[in-house]
Amino acid sequence: MLPTPSILTGAQPRSAQAPATTHWRSPLGWIALALVLIASAEASRWFTIGDQSMSALWPPAGIFIGATAALGYRALLVMTPVFFIWLLWLDGSPPVLAALAATGQCLGAATGAFLMRRFWRLGQKKGPFSELIALYTRAALAGGLVTSLFGAVGYRLGSPVAAAATLHDTVFVYLAFEALGIILFAPLTYSLLSNPRYFFQQIRLDWMRRMPWIWLALTSGLILLALLVHGLNESSYATAIGFAFFPLLCWFILQTRPPSGLVAIPVFVGVFLGLSLNGMGGLPHIITLPDLIRSLLLVGGLAVMCQVLSAITTERTRLIQGFQEQARTDFLTGLRNDRAFTEDLRAALDERTHSDRAPDWLVYLRVLEADRIEELLGFEASHALERQLAARLMGTTGPRAMPARIADATFVLLMPAESTAVLYRQLESLYTDFDGSVLEPGGHQTQIRVTVGAAPLDGNLEDPIHYLSAATQAAHQAEQHSPRIHIIENTRTLISERHATTQQIERLKSALTEDRLELFAQRIQPFSPQDTGLHYEILVRLRERDGELVSPGGFLPVAETFGFMGEIDQWVIRTTLRTLAANPEWLASTAKCAINLAGTSLSNPELVAFIDQELRVAGVPAAKISFEITETEQIGNRSAAVAQVRAMRELGCSVSLDDFGTGLATFDYLRSFELDFVKIDGIFVRDLLANHQDQSMVRAICEVARSMGLRTIAEFVEGEDLIEALRQLGVDYGQGFGIARPAPIHELFEQPAA
16 A cells, blocks of 8 residues: 555545545446546536636546546546547537547546656655645646647647647646646545545534634625625725635635645635636636636635645644654553553543443553563663563553553553453463563563552542552552452552551651650560570550550551651661660660661661661660561662671671571571571461471471571460470570560569569
8 A cells, every 4th residue: 555645635644544445346436436527527617718618627637636546547447438428528529639638638647646656655754745746746747748738739630729829838728727627636536535434524523613614604705795895896895805715715724624625725716716707706807818827827826825834734733743642652662651541541531430331440560570681681672672562462452452651661551341250361361471471682581570450440539640559559469469460349448548558657757757656675585594684675666646556567567668667777776775875774684685677777788887876876785786687578689788787796786587487588598697596487486385397397497596506586485385395495585475575665674574
């Protein structure tokens, strides 16, 4: 299929383009074309001077070239004999003139159409102005010249009046009529025959607005006014009014779609010439052939100016549409970007309010560890990976899902589903297509892992941003599942959860600002009678403004999720050290004070310097302080964390590994980190007396720890029998409600040891 010319088709979008042949498979189409050709030729009789046979407005010239360009050369097989018959029987032309004129019209149309098609084939990225110049030079001039040569020879042979004129004068006059007909009617014919449905749809959309009707009323009123003034012998005023048609036409072209302009320009020329030929409306009266030539040059110039204005409008529209498309398109993958998807999502939500069908689902798909892939493969390969993912997503879901890329390796789409079960099967299919697949961006093989979340567009949330947030949250929760798929079935529940989370965040912020955190402590009991010092772990609580005490489960999960743990840990370290410094008797009785460190704190490069400074300010011996670390994904840089632990031990502090036995890489942590204590997770302690496997695990942990010079602390210790069992297995310390419950730190030192 040839590139679609914007001038001749009215800059129709690619979705509206259709091969012209699809509209002309029925004989009725060809019959209609023949009838239109005959009707236009008959209508041209209205634009002749007296007994002159030449018409001032010659639509067949443009119809021949436009139809040939749109339908191919086979259109000439229909139009040429029909035109010959019209010349011979209806127009009464001599056989020689009819034969040469029909032959010339056929060859001229073939030449013009061939040159235009060649221009489109070789100049796919030409603009409207280039196409307009091609129309004038290739179709109107070259094609019209071929037709004029044959027509002029036919006139000289078939008409005694024409024989008296020179050949070149006849050719020139004939060419003027041909060129004007091509300029006016070739674009109109091509656009109409290429896609009739689109052509009439655009005109219908224009006339559904108020502006064209206002223009029609003004134009009709102007014509009547010009006729009235001319009837009153006020010719100068009538002429001024008559020439006001042109700015009105320009206004119409600027305000309407290109197909409407393609119709309006020939209508304007026809009205202008009709009034001039009849000496009406104050326009120059055409009496002689020279008058006609002058009027043709005038009206032809006005028509060209209108077409130039149309070209400017088309180019402007094309640029604006291009900029709008760029603003909505992801530059890397060609999918929608976040801005476009948000607009489409808003439209889908608006449509949802007027529909009773089941809501669509917003699906969020993210490639895990995308940043590491970029670090390993580099930008070019990472970008190639994104393009491959986008192509696969488009191939899997299709354009109706409106897939979009909203961030690095992050995609969203809409998915209809009648029920959650149906949706889950669809998500499983999508997940299977992506997760575990091996792609080769830039020649590098990489296996990807994805997480998929979905939220319904159920109308419960305020705007598209909140739905995107809900789908994002679902994808984060999916990371804890296998397969990594999670569906939020009701966003109303999400709203209440989000509201509660917001309240917790604000409560935590205010508590930190108003210093409403409090230190608690839980005693750790040595199982060896030789260890007589006081061991305890520092815990933290939050005091509400009304005095209510909030347990760690009420604020620490939110603090971990939203990045407050570093600030809380620093508060605990500073407050603990200064509290011990302010109470020398507490400090003197302390053998080990254990303080928990979150993974985010351990990743802070300033942590050790902060601890060192606070130890110096408080004057607390570093040997009395122990820091507990936990196996967690929040430790972003493992080697940096190892260095932090080593630096803390160099200060004189000891380090414990908390929750040993249930973490991510338990024994690897023992090998990597320089530790002093290992805290055995309560999952192995709680049912120790009745579970032989737990006993074996605890015994094995103690043996490994002892071989590495580490001491062990058992958590969740409850009851004297359990304490004795742990002592027999080789555990060094115990901690739990059976030994002491958490209490405000001052109570720990006020109560005697159990």
